[in-house]
Amino acid sequence: MTQTLLLLPGDGIGPEVTAVARRVAGRLISQGLDLSITEARFGGVAIDADGVPLTDETLAAAKAADAVRMGAVGGPQWAGQPYDKRPEAGLLALRSGMNVYANLRPAICFAALADASTLKRIHVEGLDILFVRELTGGVYFGEPRGIETLANGEKRGVNTHVYTTSEIERVARTAFELARGRKGEVVSAEKSNVMEAGLLWRQVVEALRDAEYPDITLTHMLADNMAMQLVKNPKQFDVILTDNLFGDMLSDEAAMLTGSLGMLPSAAIGAAGMPGLYEPIHGSAPDIAGRGVANPCASILSLAMALRHSLGEPELAARVEAAVEAALNAGARTADLGGNLTTAQMGDAILAQLT
Amino acid sequence: MTQTLLLLPGDGIGPEVTAVARRVAGRLISQGLDLSITEARFGGVAIDADGVPLTDETLAAAKAADAVRMGAVGGPQWAGQPYDKRPEAGLLALRSGMNVYANLRPAICFAALADASTLKRIHVEGLDILFVRELTGGVYFGEPRGIETLANGEKRGVNTHVYTTSEIERVARTAFELARGRKGEVVSAEKSNVMEAGLLWRQVVEALRDAEYPDITLTHMLADNMAMQLVKNPKQFDVILTDNLFGDMLSDEAAMLTGSLGMLPSAAIGAAGMPGLYEPIHGSAPDIAGRGVANPCASILSLAMALRHSLGEPELAARVEAAVEAALNAGARTADLGGNLTTAQMGDAILAQLT
Ligand SMILES: CC(C)[C@H](C(=O)O)[C@@H](O)C(=O)O
Ligand SMILES: CC(C)[C@H](C(=O)O)[C@@H](O)C(=O)O
Numbered sequence: 001m002t003q004t005l006l007l008l009p010g011d012g013i014g015p016e017v018t019a020v021a022r023r024v025a026g027r028l029i030s031q032g033l034d035l036s037i038t039e040a041r042f043g044g045v046a047i048d049a050d051g052v053p054l055t056d057e058t059l060a061a062a063k064a065a066d067a068v069r070m071g072a073v074g075g076p077q078w079a080g081q082p083y084d085k086r087p088e089a090g091l092l093a094l095r096s097g098m099n100v101y102a103n104l105r106p107a108i109c110f111a112a113l114a115d116a117s118t119l120k121r122i123h124v125e126g127l128d129i130l131f132v133r134e135l136t137g138g139v140y141f142g143e144p145r146g147i148e149t150l151a152n153g154e155k156r157g158v159n160t161h162v163y164t165t166s167e168i169e170r171v172a173r174t175a176f177e178l179a180r181g182r183k184g185e186v187v188s189a190e191k192s193n194v195m196e197a198g199l200l201w202r203q204v205v206e207a208l209r210d211a212e213y214p215d216i217t218l219t220h221m222l223a224d225n226m227a228m229q230l231v232k233n234p235k236q237f238d239v240i241l242t243d244n245l246f247g248d249m250l251s252d253e254a255a256m257l258t259g260s261l262g263m264l265p266s267a268a269i270g271a272a273g274m275p276g277l278y279e280p281i282h283g284s285a286p287d288i289a290g291r292g293v294a295n296p297c298a299s300i301l302s303l304a305m306a307l308r309h310s311l312g313e314p315e316l317a318a319r320v321e322a323a324v325e326a327a328l329n330a331g332a333r334t335a336d337l338g339g340n341l342t343t344a345q346m347g348d349a350i351l352a353q354l355t
Numbered sequence: 356m357t358q359t360l361l362l363l364p365g366d367g368i369g370p371e372v373t374a375v376a377r378r379v380a381g382r383l384i385s386q387g388l389d390l391s392i393t394e395a396r397f398g399g400v401a402i403d404a405d406g407v408p409l410t411d412e413t414l415a416a417a418k419a420a421d422a423v424r425m426g427a428v429g430g431p432q433w434a435g436q437p438y439d440k441r442p443e444a445g446l447l448a449l450r451s452g453m454n455v456y457a458n459l460r461p462a463i464c465f466a467a468l469a470d471a472s473t474l475k476r477i478h479v480e481g482l483d484i485l486f487v488r489e490l491t492g493g494v495y496f497g498e499p500r501g502i503e504t505l506a507n508g509e510k511r512g513v514n515t516h517v518y519t520t521s522e523i524e525r526v527a528r529t530a531f532e533l534a535r536g537r538k539g540e541v542v543s544a545e546k547s548n549v550m551e552a553g554l555l556w557r558q559v560v561e562a563l564r565d566a567e568y569p570d571i572t573l574t575h576m577l578a579d580n581m582a583m584q585l586v587k588n589p590k591q592f593d594v595i596l597t598d599n600l601f602g603d604m605l606s607d608e609a610a611m612l613t614g615s616l617g618m619l620p621s622a623a624i625g626a627a628g629m630p631g632l633y634e635p636i637h638g639s640a641p642d643i644a645g646r647g648v649a650n651p652c653a654s655i656l657s658l659a660m661a662l663r664h665s666l667g668e669p670e671l672a673a674r675v676e677a678a679v680e681a682a683l684n685a686g687a688r689t690a691d692l693g694g695n696l697t698t699a700q701m702g703d704a705i706l707a708q709l710t
Contacts, residue, residue: 083551083554088548118475118586118588119473119586120474139494139550140549140550145551146551147551147552147555150519154520155520155555155559156517156519156555157519157550157553158516158551158552159516159517159552159553160514160516161513161516162511162513163511163512164505164511164512191600191603193429193441194495195500195512196500196501196502196512196514197513197514198512198514199438199502200502200510200511200512204510224603227582227607227608227611228607228608228616229611231473231474231608232473232611245546248546248578249579249582250582250604252582253582253583253585253608256583256584256586256587
């Protein structure tokens with residue numbers, strides 16, 4: 001049966017890097033993959049055209065697809081919009097609407113790029129961390145929230161950080177399952193020393209490990225200490241489990257450690273059989289948008305993650321990943337990697353390896 | 356009039372490094388400084404002796420002192436305590452009770468130690484960031500908070516992230532004032548793209564700059580991006596302004612970048628004329644506690660910050676700082692810096708420079 005991939009190119013460099021991923025998917029289709037590709041507006045461009053970053057039709061299409069590949073959202077032209085009319089609100093609504101509660105973010109140092117890191121080579125060579133970040137809960141979604149005016153004329157801004165047992169369990173399960181295919185080591189981050197919600201996080205993760213994953217080595221680490229340890233000795237980590245907000249910051253820190261920000265994909269998955277959401281880690285990069293110089297690798301590797309986690313094609317995923325690595329090893333470099341290939345030329349270099 | 360310094364040695368290596376700071380203060384007193392030193396139990400040792408981490412008497416003594424020097428709190432033996440009986444609860448109660456809302460955390464790379472960083476020397480040599488972290492609000496203190504059991508048997512953990520206009524203004528003012536004595540550049544971190552409380556933070560900081568500090572260059576940066584930028588190019592920053600939680604993580608990340616964790620002091624200050632709270636950035640380090648090998652530099656430099664910010668002795672502060680730097684330049688190193696001096700010997704080396 002034909003599977004469907006929905007592309008949401010989005011804003012900034014999103015459309016440019018998505019176009020290259022589409023060419024890669026097209027190549028796989030010409031080689032026999034049974035996949036139908038559609039596209040929809042999302043983010044700032046949807047605000048401009050439809051008045052909202054995510055229309056009901058686009059959300060319905062995303063839920064009906066087998067996998068969704070998002071490019072990037074946001075840009076200075078939409079920063080002045082009211083809160084719920086911003087591109088970011090569309091992304092949160094998409095994640096929540098698709099119920100993709102587990103965000104997988106690899107922080108991998110590509111051998112050919114180890115010198116691109118600001119860290120000394122010895123600390124990043126071979127680095128391979130998998131973040132599992134909770135994506136549809138916590139302070140991003142908790143109620144009550146908002147800005148109110150107090151009797152004395154002051155304003156008061158509130159957000160609520162909240163997690164329930166089942167929200168923690170399901171994402172922890174994803175982390176433990178993935179760790180079984182790796183080194184079997186999970187480090188869970190929270191601030192259980194100052195936040196009750198962090199204490200619950202810790203207790204639930206620990207109880208699940210004891211009950212169902214006794215083979216997994218589980219360590220608890222305070223989030224501030226983890227921010228340090230990622231700089232001190234990033235290679236100590238295998239799988240890192242975090243809530244939504246800590247995962248946002250810690251996975252970005254780790255991504256930058258690798259020196260390969262333009263290379264890193266991510267996946268957001270939910271219950272088995274439900275469509276996953278795939279996106280590069282990098283943002284919409286308004287400063288270089290429209291110039292055709294963005295690195296398309298993260299976009300292509302996000303397609304590979306979709307092939308693996310949503311489309312049941314792990315061998316094709318591995319082939320795409322190998323093609324990207326081969327192109328890098330052959331010296332192909334966009335500007336962010338110190339080279340001068342355009343987005344399209346980098347795509348050519350990768351397609352040339354995808355035989 | 357005689358000023359008073361209250362020492363709270365605390366737990367783990369706290370007493371060891373505090374003893375050296377006390378020797379340094381004693382030297383300054385013998386050279387003419389009019390200071391009276393007292394000590395009190397605090398943290399885990401107070402739990403063991405008094406049943407609570409911070410007694411009413413100790414809090415009263417802290418509020419009556421001119422400056423408070425805390426060593427470090429916490430350790431595995433108190434991790435099982437109920438939430439409000441842990442050493443950390445005492446630290447939060449002390450900060451809140453003293454109303455020290457602005458936490459100053461320098462991230463400085465000492466020239467003699469640039470190679471101790473995991474980052475390449477070029478990225479950290481000359482690094483000099485001053486974090487101004489809000490310390491008595493945000494998700495650390497917001498209500499409602501706690502863990503409740505739901506009707507379906509699940510648990511639900513909640514913390515509330517909340518800031519008012521005046522809480523934001525007073526700490527932003529501290530950042531702007533301190534920036535005037537530096538490069539005049541403040542970067543403020545929040546997640547205004549997903550949190551209303553972050554949006555209020557941004558608006559209030561911006562309005563205060565426009566109204567009272569037009570000479571300051573203010574940049575807003577999302578906290579996840581800052582976690583990246585600190586790794587990519589830490590030298591771009593002068594003063595960084597953050598809320599309580601973001602500051603906890605980002606300042607720890609920055610501290611580790613310098614390779615000088617055992618060297619970094621911090622200050623927590625409030626309204627003019629109120630006592631300040633001074634502590635090393637490092638924790639209680641239970642793994643090396645009691646062996647007399649901890650690095651006392653951060654403890655001594657915290658005393659220097661007390662001399663500058665609370666005791667009206669900026670010249671003495673500069674003399675203490677110069678003595679630490681001179682000892683380093685002369686090759687004095689504790690184990691964390693790759694040497695083999697004991698805590699006391701490192702203290703001797705610094706005192707030898709304090710002539
Ligand atoms: C764009 C923004 C809403 C988003 C987030 O904070 O989750 C981004 O930073 C990410 O990590 O995917
Ligand atoms: C010990 C802990 C409560 C504290 C905090 O989170 O504020 C510490 O990490 C710090 O930064 O001083």
